[in-house]
Amino acid sequence: MANLTLGEHNVALCDWHGRCIWTSNPNPGLTVGSFLWENLSTESRNLVEVAVGQVVVLRRSQQFEVIDKEGNRFRGWAWPLDSPDVALCALYLEIPHNLSLLTAQERRCLELLARGLETRPIAGKLDVSTSTVHTHMRRAREKLGLRSFAALVSFAARYCYPADRPLGPYPDIDRTKQGAEKLAK
Secondary structure (H helix, E strand, O other): OOOOOOOOEEEEEEOOOOEEEEEOOOEOOEOOOOEOOOOEOHHHHHHHHHHHHHHHHHOOOEEEEEEEOOOOEEEEEEEEOOOOOOOEEEEEEEEOHHHHHOOHHHHHHHHHHHOOOOHHHHHHHHOOOHHHHHHHHHHHHHHHOOOOHHHHHHHHHHHOOOOOOOOOOOOOOOOOHHHHHHHHO
């Protein structure tokens, strides 16, 4: 297969042991024939080995955030496949280094923003005022070098979505008319 250009996203297909048999972007960290976890820090290596086991044996999709040996952070997802030769598909993207410049509260604001919450519900969850949330978001935007709030929302959705949360609707985000009325109070 030819290499694919997926922008920041990379895809790897792996066998039943977690060994890469194809990758959309061969690089020193992941090449055909290497294990998914070979170039990761010790803690991340263990995390990915367990995740691969969950995907291959239990057929459960997994999400994870890992650090490689050079200190680069990646967010990854892995899904089981039904093939005798290919057991799982992994999608991963590098998390920008400047994300580490954010305070814990700024990062939490972006996580909640990535989940689809607006300013008032974010303020409620963090037990702060809406002006404090606006300040956190403004500072985060400045630290990340983003020009607009729309760019911040896009960045948050791409890089700050909580890795331990499934993609999809949340029970704590009530999008019904009653939920909107509760938020308005």
